[in-house]
Amino acid sequence: MTFRLRAARSADLEALYEMAKLTGGGFTNLPPDRAALKNKLERAEASFAKDTEALADELFVLVLEDARTGAVRGTCQLMSQVGQRWPFYSYRLNTLTQYSQELDRTVRAELLSLVTDLEGSSEVGGLFLHPNERAGGLGLLLARSRYLFVAMHRQRFADRILAELRGIIDERGGSPFWDGVAGRFFGMSFQDADYFNAINGNQFIADLMPKHPVYIAMLNDDARSVIGVPHPTGRAAMRMLEDEGFRAEGYVDIFDGGPTMVARTDSVTSVKNSSLRTVTAMSVAEGERAILATGRLGTFRACFGARVLDEDGGIAIDSASADLLDVCEGDMVWSVAR
Structure with a gap:
């Protein structure tokens, strides 16, 4: 095999842009926008050039390269400390239990609460492999090489690490979860909101999203059925995360309802071993x-x-x-x- 992972460079812009156009939406860390990708690469180059051993708000972009041809066929990212430039929002699934003595009845209601619990964590994300290369374990190389990077630069990453998995996207490119929850307040389609978030960040969520918990029972069936469910293309990624020691702890993405997996950094299998x-x-x-x-x-x-x-x-x-x-x-x- 002639593939290797390396640090991304500004010259990789067009290759990343061509891959971004293949993601099919809901892929915030790899938007099909040249200006946004250029900013990512510039930020990553600054992070690679910052030779310190301290935790900070840094972005590292890696690419999968065919050493024979120099062609870039995949990419992944590491964020050393999320929630520093703008709040890092998640929905947290929890349960409210209430009891009526008169009826002698206990009622348990499931809620979605808007939280910033994961702020300050490191994040692995932005993993994309060109459809023509999805054989031979290259997805595994992309995913697990990130943890070696963390081990090699351990002081630059937090004690907790997360991974957001893309949620269910329908055949129209929309999100049943967005339509049933946030979309009711914003007057924006999922695609518009997701694109805006990828380019400008999610401060608009803080500005406009109601802060009260959402009762899941009040959502429509389509929205309820996709909470915490990964996109079909992300099921293998979820299994790999579980093999590394990541667990779903009730956090879901505020846009598409996909699961957020969490682990202690030093307990991640590829870091620990x-x-x-x-x-x-x-x-x-x-x-x-x-x-x-x-x-x-x-x-x-x-x-x-x-x-x-x-x-x-x-x-x-x-x-x-x-x-x-x-x-x-x-x-x-x-x-x-x-």
Whole structure:
């Protein structure tokens, strides 16, 4: 395999724009807007260039590149601390229990409450793989390489990390959840609101959204049925998140009702099980399948490979991975079992 993950550059703008047009909507972190994507890349380049070891409001954009051709075929993002530029809103599912002595009856009502509980967390998101490359585990490489990046720059990420999964989008490109909840107050279609959020942020939610809890029983059937349900294309991503230790804790997206998965950063499987070792050989023919990574910030690179670990803290890797990572004996490589 000749694919590797690397830090995005300004020259990747057109490739990202072409992929953004394929997302089908509801993909806030990858809007089909050149100006917005250009701003993202500029912000990411500033984050990669900021050589400090402190938690701040930073954005890191990574791209999946075919090393043979230089073609960019996928992307993902990491946000080090959400809710710093504008509030980070979620709906939280909770239950209100009430009892009537006269009727001798207990009634439990499910509510959606607008909260900023997750403010200050880190976030992994913006993962998109070109439809022609959805084979061979490249989605896994995109997803899990982000956690190696976190492990390699641990002090720049919060103690809690989240991932928002896209919710159900109907055949018209609309959202049953939006139509049943927020859309009633804004006079905007889901597509218009989602696009506006991607370009301008969600401060308009704070300005216009009612702050009172929403009783789920008062929503229509279409809206109720999609609360906390991922888009069909996101089910595999949800399973991967669960394998990493993420859990749904009752938070859902305010636009499409998709689930927000949450984990303690140090408990994420690929963070917890990763290790930094010195390359001792680059001629492994058969070894444990792994994800390998090297570099720092803007020189970050990751790929699939084979490894053999020794008791002295060394790692032997295959020659193809060594070429993709541009490492030699004596260099340091992070790895985690695939």
